[in-house]
Amino acid sequence: MAENINPDLGQVLFVGAGPGDPDLITLKGKKALEEAQRVIYAGSLVNPDILKHCREGIALFDSAGLTLEETVAIMVEGVQRGEKVVRLHTGDPSVYGAIQEQMQCLEEKGIAYEVIPGVSSVFAAAAAVKKEFTLPEVSQTLILTRLAGRTPVPEKEDLALLAQHQASMAIFLSVQDIGEVVATLRKGYPPHTPVAVVYRASWPDQHILEGTLETIADQVKEAGIRKHAQILVGDFLRDQGTRSKLYDPEFTHEYRQGRST
Numbered sequence: 001m002a003e004n005i006n007p008d009l010g011q012v013l014f015v016g017a018g019p020g021d022p023d024l025i026t027l028k029g030k031k032a033l034e035e036a037q038r039v040i041y042a043g044s045l046v047n048p049d050i051l052k053h054c055r056e057g058i059a060l061f062d063s064a065g066l067t068l069e070e071t072v073a074i075m076v077e078g079v080q081r082g083e084k085v086v087r088l089h090t091g092d093p094s095v096y097g098a099i100q101e102q103m104q105c106l107e108e109k110g111i112a113y114e115v116i117p118g119v120s121s122v123f124a125a126a127a128a129v130k131k132e133f134t135l136p137e138v139s140q141t142l143i144l145t146r147l148a149g150r151t152p153v154p155e156k157e158d159l160a161l162l163a164q165h166q167a168s169m170a171i172f173l174s175v176q177d178i179g180e181v182v183a184t185l186r187k188g189y190p191p192h193t194p195v196a197v198v199y200r201a202s203w204p205d206q207h208i209l210e211g212t213l214e215t216i217a218d219q220v221k222e223a224g225i226r227k228h229a230q231i232l233v234g235d236f237l238r239d240q241g242t243r244s245k246l247y248d249p250e251f252t253h254e255y256r257q258g259r260s261t
Contacts, residue, residue, distance in 0.1 A: 010079035012106060014099050016092040016118015017041075021202035022049040024119045032116060037083035040074055045090035045228075047203070059083075072105045079111055092120040095144065096172055122170040124201035125230035128208055131196075131237055133168040138239045141167035147174035147181055163188025171231040175199075178220045178231070182213050185233060189213060194237035199229040210237070 013032045018024035025033075033039065033053040041051065043062035051060065059078070063071050071087075078085040089097045093115060106113050122144060126133060133142040143162050146153065153159070162169065163185045174181050175197060185193070195216040199207040209219045213233075220229075 010081065010083045010085060012075050012079060012085045012087060012111060012113040014087045014089065014093050014097075014103070014113060014115045016094075016097075016116060016120075017046045017050050017088050017090050018119040019091055019121040019124035019202045020047050020200060021124070022047055022052070024124065024202060025050055025053070026116065026118060029116050029118060032084075032086050033088070035084055036086040038074070038078040038085045039088055040071060040085070041088035042090050046088055050088070068101055068105070072102060072109075075102075075106065076109060076111065089118070090121075092118045095120050095122070096146070121201050121230055122172070125170065125196070125198035125232055128198050128201050128206060129196045129210070129232065129237065131232075133170075133234075133236055135236050135239060139166075139168040139234055139236050141165065143167050143169045144172065145169065146172045147177055147184070149173070149177070159184045160187040166193075166234070168234040168236045169232070171233065175220060175229040175231060176226045178217045181231060182217045186213050189233065193233060194235065196232040196237055197225065197229050198232065199223075199225050201230060 013036075015029045015032050016026070017029065018026075030053050033050070034055065036054060036058060038059045038061070039051070039054055040061045040063050043064040054060070061074050075085050075087065087099075087102065089099065091097070093099045094117065099115070103113060134140050143165065145157065145159060145162055147159055159181070164187075166189055171181060178197075191212065191214045193213050195211055195213055197209040197216060197220055207223065207225070209216065209223060209225070211219050
């Protein structure tokens with residue numbers, strides 16, 4: 001049952017901080033930080049430069065060492081004081097952001113909240129390698145997933161099963177097990193399938209490794225990359241695809257009449 005807390009006293013905003021580059025936070029997210037009176041941020045992942053958007057002297061809480069209950073208690077305290085509370089997550093909070101359990105806690109306490117999306121590291125990684133995930137006649141599907149670890153993956157979403165689609169794929173939170181990732185992917189993708197590993201996409205120390213399923217594991221181990229990396233897999237990394245219909249002069253759509261050439 002919801003606790004008797006007046007949601008009009010304050011408000012909670014879940015904000016996506018973006019992948020790392022402080023310029024990649026959205027204008028709406030930046031405004032939320034500028035107006036916040038209390039910010040709880042994921043200190044192990046969020047670029048501290050983003051906190052420069054906050055007003056001087058406001059309450060800042062690093063959630064890296066906090067439990068769910070402790071984090072929610074800080075939010076509730078802020079709301080009860082009539083504060084605008086920002087819960088700052090890396091990337092986009094809807095992807096491996098663990099926000100659902102936080103939102104559920106707020107709902108149980110009768111506290112309203114809002115989510116402001118952010119730029120995910122998966123898109124920063126694609127930008128870093130200058131590739132498009134969805135190429136005509138190459139791949140029109142992007143799979144976002146992770147290898148099972150301490151957090152399990154539903155059996156129907158096993159990486160080997162997903163690999164059978166041979167779609168464009170971005171793998172989060174798994175580079176520390178790159179050998180297992182590659183062995184599993186090879187159950188669906190050919191061994192010559194291109195792979196890119198992007199370490200800390202958009203950060204000043206961004207590093208890109210490019211290879212294939214035959215070579216990438218050794219490259220990652222040699223580079224000593226153990227975390228903060230996206231694994232991109234698929235033919236989109238190599239093929240150019242065919243020309244899209246959208247800008248084909250012979251293609252008619254709502255905004256343009258096609259013409260013969």
